[in-house]
Amino acid sequence: MPKALETILELDLKALTNNFDYLKSKLSNNVKFMAVVKAFAYGSDACVVAKHLQHLDVDYLAVAYTNEGVALREAGITKPILVLHPQPVNFKSLIKHCLEPSLYSAKVLNEFIAIATTEKQTNYPVHIKFNTGLNRLGFWESDANYIISKLQDTEVVKVNSIFSHLAASEDLNETEFTLNQIKTFKTIAQDFISEIGYTPMLHMCNTSGLLNYPEAHFDMVRSGIGLYGFGNSAHENKFLKPIATLKSIISQIHRIEKGETVGYNRAYISDSFIKTATIPIGHADGIGRQYGNGNGFVTINNQKAFIIGNVCMDMIMVDITNIDCKEGDEVIVFDKNTTAEDFASTANTISYEIITSISRRIKRNIIK
Numbered sequence: 001m002p003k004a005l006e007t008i009l010e011l012d013l014k015a016l017t018n019n020f021d022y023l024k025s026k027l028s029n030n031v032k033f034m035a036v037v038k039a040f041a042y043g044s045d046a047c048v049v050a051k052h053l054q055h056l057d058v059d060y061l062a063v064a065y066t067n068e069g070v071a072l073r074e075a076g077i078t079k080p081i082l083v084l085h086p087q088p089v090n091f092k093s094l095i096k097h098c099l100e101p102s103l104y105s106a107k108v109l110n111e112f113i114a115i116a117t118t119e120k121q122t123n124y125p126v127h128i129k130f131n132t133g134l135n136r137l138g139f140w141e142s143d144a145n146y147i148i149s150k151l152q153d154t155e156v157v158k159v160n161s162i163f164s165h166l167a168a169s170e171d172l173n174e175t176e177f178t179l180n181q182i183k184t185f186k187t188i189a190q191d192f193i194s195e196i197g198y199t200p201m202l203h204m205c206n207t208s209g210l211l212n213y214p215e216a217h218f219d220m221v222r223s224g225i226g227l228y229g230f231g232n233s234a235h236e237n238k239f240l241k242p243i244a245t246l247k248s249i250i251s252q253i254h255r256i257e258k259g260e261t262v263g264y265n266r267a268y269i270s271d272s273f274i275k276t277a278t279i280p281i282g283h284a285d286g287i288g289r290q291y292g293n294g295n296g297f298v299t300i301n302n303q304k305a306f307i308i309g310n311v312c313m314d315m316i317m318v319d320i321t322n323i324d325c326k327e328g329d330e331v332i333v334f335d336k337n338t339t340a341e342d343f344a345s346t347a348n349t350i351s352y353e354i355i356t357s358i359s360r361r362i363k364r365n366i367i368k
């Protein structure tokens, strides 16, 4: 890997292939793989990641919002794309770009049918989302008859899949709750299929569901975080490789005498002589203020350098008193050794949050 000359997010496509192969190895041959590339592929680069996955012959892609799907189409992605949380204002654009909506309420179902009718569609592929306990988005079990009556009235849409989402698939203390969600989903799906007269695909598992509940793989799994190298368990993390490395450099070194302060609000007051390094990355880049004041650390020449004082918009200052280093040296925020999950835990948050926060102004460097 080249040494950093500025703040850079390196994306390792070999690691992505490794993670995809590992997750697929957990599935029976007839189970399809939907790669979740919402939020810029979890803060990496959605077009690069989606293209690589398309090359690996992934079956489906998923994004959260319509504009994310449009960007993938404009980048030449031809695989089917599920839009998990589309807003009716974008339905025309969604249809124009052959994106497939998740329909999760009577309002969105009716608005989608109305717009697909105006757009002269037949059998447009849609996905019906049921709520089985997350209580976030989705029809209720008792809505099934209503949905079916709407669908039987129209040739405009065809249900490509029925799906639901697990609330606590990573938490083995919640196994009973999860098994109940799976059971509820099975009942909903059986009733739905017997009424509608054809068999849509069924899917329920995110990454942790895929890893912990093989009995819930159904026809397809939807995996996000696993592809990016995190399995929500120490055991699974051994087989997955973080694809993103966040690196920077030392811009300047300061010598701080006893009694001097460092940074905004003079939040750090030195009680002895220290040396600090200023690093060109701040809260505008995704390193939130909660990492400041001794919580988060970076790695310089294999040693931990803790963030001192408040995180600034464009910079952090770290304590290098006992580290042999000079201006221009490389700084690791997270990589395969000190992972984004390790970094996130210093501020009591999770891998998902830190990796999706890395700002667009940081250059992406693709390692093939």
Ligand SMILES: *Cc1c(COP(=O)(O)O)cnc(C)c1O
Pocket (backbone or CB within 6 Å): 036, 038, 084, 165, 205, 206, 207, 208, 222, 223, 224, 225, 226
């Ligand atoms: C984000 C998301 C996923 C992917 O979850 P991971 O834990 O990242 O694998 C799957 N399904 C839905 C509905 C989602 O919103």
